[in-house]
Amino acid sequence: MNPMPWLLSAALLSHPAAAELSVTPGTGGQLVIRGRLALPEQELDGRLVLAGDRIVCAGADCAEPADATVLQVNDGLILPGFIDAHNHVAYNALPKWAPPKRYQNRAQWQRAAAYKAFKRPYDQLKRSGLSCEMVKYGEAKALLSGVTTIQGSPAGRCLQGLVRNAENPQSGLPVSSAHVRTFILDVGGAPKIDWNATDAFLIHVAEGVDAAALAEFATLKSKGLLTAGTAIIHGTAFGDEEFRQMGAVGSKLIWSPQSNLALYGQTTRVDLALRHGVPVSLGVDWNPTGSDNLFDELRVADRVNREQFAGAIAEQDWLAMITRHPSQALALDSYIGALRAGLKADIVILSGARASVGQTLLNARLRDVAAVLVDGRLLYGDRDAMTAAGRADCDALTVDGAPKLLCMRTPGVPKGGQRLDEVRAALLKVYPGVAPLAAP
Structure with missing residues (x-):
């Protein structure tokens, strides 16, 4: 995975992406995510500031770059990637x-x-x-x-x-x-x-x-x-x-x-x-x-x-x-595992936050995964949010009754041009009993 800039397109983000996510487009290359953060020490209402593939600030007092795109998360929880x-x-x-x-x-x-x-x-x-x-x-x-x-x-x-x-x-x-x-x-x-x-x-x-x-x-x-x-x-x-x-x-x-x-x-x-x-x-x-x-x-x-x-x-x-x-x-805690400045921008946003992080996780269903970022890149999430983020060309699927988009294509690597449907079709051609991505 090569570090890549945040892929939200300011030209496409002029309206709320979904009930829980709203976006104010900026002209710079940084992204600010506002909302309830699951930090290593505590939960708080604050901000993540991302630059490329890294978190540069996480907390209540992070300064927002004037030209950053701002993603506001309401009724949700922002967590480190699982x-x-x-x-x-x-x-x-x-x-x-x-x-x-x-x-x-x-x-x-x-x-x-x-x-x-x-x-x-x-x-x-x-x-x-x-x-x-x-x-x-x-x-x-x-x-x-x-x-x-x-x-x-x-x-x-x-x-x-x-x-x-x-x-x-x-x-x-x-x-x-x-x-x-x-x-x-x-x-x-x-x-x-x-x-x-x-x-x-x-x-x-x-x-x-x-x-x-x-x-x-x-x-x-x-x-x-x-x-x-x-x-x-x-x-x-x-x-x-x-x-x-x-x-x-x-x-x-x-x-x-x-x-x-x-x-x-x-x-x-x-x-x-x-x-x-x-x-x-x-x-x-x-x-x-x-x-x-x-x-x-x-x-x-x-x-x-x-x-x-x-x-x-x-x-x-x-x-x-x-x-x-x-x-x-895995001896990778210098790079992943927390919302902390200097770590990789691997982030999960869950809808429907409960009273605590633990309760939110134990009650979460697949439909509640509103967005997933790896290396600061939006790879999966609610269809409206992904479309507004300029990722409408990704693979459409319905998960737990909710419309989602998943971006599987990774240009520059072997078989990197495959879409999700192509991967699934190749497997089904050999073995018709391939497991569903999500249990019905």
């Missing part, structure tokens, strides 16, 4: 999978005939040369819920210009391909990590509920990989002692409750993780057994928190679990 901390993005072209039974560990269902049969279309799509389309479709699905950065994409130059792919050089961030490393296979085969080059190592560990799953923690330690730079994905089999050791060294946890419940009938003891000071991030995992979107995953997490964890996750922590905590787990 980060899906773990998602097998290419698999999100697949529909839901109903496991025929509950499993004890990940190896069991991956070897099962039922899963192998379910996975055949994925293999067929890859053999048909559609890996780029599969991931781009998954990125578009994530963008609908305000996700601006996602972990779990394979490398590829075609993956540039939409959602940031955290571990890839195409993320649009000034980090090397070694900065974030991931490992999804058996922990016994985990590679050695050069911690001089790698700041974040994300690894599946203890995904399951039996002794075999738990034994992976000992293997991780024996390889010298339980460190402050390690983020453990799942940890479903962990108990108090494992989380104590994680907290002692500063390791992080990435939690995917819906997928855990579907496959194993129980999920990670996040209450124990929090007791030992382990930062927790949320990830949808994948479409087959995960939630349809990040908002639904938050609601699953909230239900588990109330029913099993006695409210150990505080209301104010929900935003941190999809912004600040994953940015730290």
Whole structure:
């Protein structure tokens, strides 16, 4: 993603874009967003000032450049772009999978005939040369819920210009391909990590509920990989002692409750993780057994928190679990994860703000995503707002009954001229059962 100026065209913005968004066009290259801000320390009525791909001021006292375009957000909430901390993005072209039974560990269902049969279309799509389309479709699905950065994409130059792919050089961030490393296979085969080059190592560990799953923690330690730079994905089999050791060294946890419940009938003891000071991030995992979107995953997490964890996750922590905590787990907090001067202009605007940020997130539906910016570029949002912003040439779709536009085309990269309908058509030609972008 190359830094680009704010794409609002002053000539086209002479009327309110929607009930919640109104625009006063300016002649300069900066943008001011006024409204209720979810800042790292507090919520307040204030301003964001954007210049190109960066936030240059965030707060109540930001000076507005005289020639800036002003976007006024009424009855809404302005938040940092969401980060899906773990998602097998290419698999999100697949529909839901109903496991025929509950499993004890990940190896069991991956070897099962039922899963192998379910996975055949994925293999067929890859053999048909559609890996780029599969991931781009998954990125578009994530963008609908305000996700601006996602972990779990394979490398590829075609993956540039939409959602940031955290571990890839195409993320649009000034980090090397070694900065974030991931490992999804058996922990016994985990590679050695050069911690001089790698700041974040994300690894599946203890995904399951039996002794075999738990034994992976000992293997991780024996390889010298339980460190402050390690983020453990799942940890479903962990108990108090494992989380104590994680907290002692500063390791992080990435939690995917819906997928855990579907496959194993129980999920990670996040209450124990929090007791030992382990930062927790949320990830949808994948479409087959995960939630349809990040908002639904938050609601699953909230239900588990109330029913099993006695409210150990505080209301104010929900935003941190999809912004600040994953940015730290990915060692990208110098660039993303908050509305703060100097960080990238990755922004989500939600309609219908509630009394608190936590309540707004837990009540949010896909139709409430009024606008999403990545690198200061408006990529998705309400159709009227997008049209007024000069983005009428983007792809029209109806999401949760609301008219939206999504800008998928990224000129200058392989397959970058594809529109959303072209990507979807290519996938459907090989596999008619491709999952919808949004659940009906």
